[in-house]
Amino acid sequence: MPGPMAVLPYIVDGTAENFSRLVLENSRRGPVAVNFWSPRAGPCLVLMPRLVRIAQEFGGRILMVMINTDDYGELAARLGIRALPILKIFRGGDVADSLQGVSSEADLRALFGTYAPVSDAVMQAYGRGDTAQAARLAAQTALSHPDDAYAALRVARLLVLDKRPREAFALLDALPPPLRSTGEVAALHAHLALIAAMAGGHDGPVESAADGLFREAAAAVVRDDYETACARLMACAACDPGYRDGLALRAAQALAALPMPREIQRRIAALLASVS
Secondary structure, eight states, X not given: OOOTTOOBTTEEEOOTTTHIIIIIIGGGTSOEEEEEEOTTOHHHHHHHHHHHHHHHHHTTSSEEEEEETTTOHXXXXXXXXXXXXXXXXXXXXXXXXXXXXXXXXXXXXXXXXXXXXXXXXXXXXXXXXXXXXXXXXXXXXXXXXXXXXXXXXXXXXXXXXXXXXXXXXXXXXXXXXXXXXXXXXXXXXXXXXXXXXXXXXXXXXXXXXXXXXXXXXXXHHHTTOHHHHHHHHHHHHHHOXXXXXXXXXXXXXXXXXXXXXXXXXXXXXXXXXXXX
């Protein structure tokens, strides 16, 4: 039976089948909170909306997984669950902490804050428009939690707002591949890679046919016409394989990593495959 509160991307239903992927694998990228509950237990129904409110406050910095023990009793028994409700925090594939019973919102907030911290000073600096200070403070948080992809993501976003996209790209590019491939991190990394690849050097007169094609690709990216952009980049690479040290192909590869409709992705992949 699906959980009634699993309605947001970071509040999801767990099962025996997806536990390894959803909980264990994700906990190696960031914190995962698992709520073991039963619709027949009154205390579980009291705790559930509190958990949802706190998870919403943290806005995806911690994944909230709901496991109905009526449906997955064998899984709960295998994990040593003997009383409900119980909340367990997973980090690095193992249980890092837990709370038993109907915990208060203050206790839940403190627990979540331990594993997915964000400084109030960061938000205060951001709120007054000081994105440079917000980025510095967020970076301190990220440094203290190097295995938290969302900490790096917060810093990168603040750097972008502070008009420092190269620093944002360098930060995300330095992450270990498993963290760099995490959903929102991967999307921002690809965007920044494309910006880095296509930035600068084409404001003056068109110097060659390849240069003209590259500029057409850049203009297509601005209007989110990714298929045209990739086609122009491939034409640029075919016209002059050495253009700006292979920039056209690097830009096309970054473009292919951006989120877009599946059919567009398929056609772009086919264009890339034609030159590999």
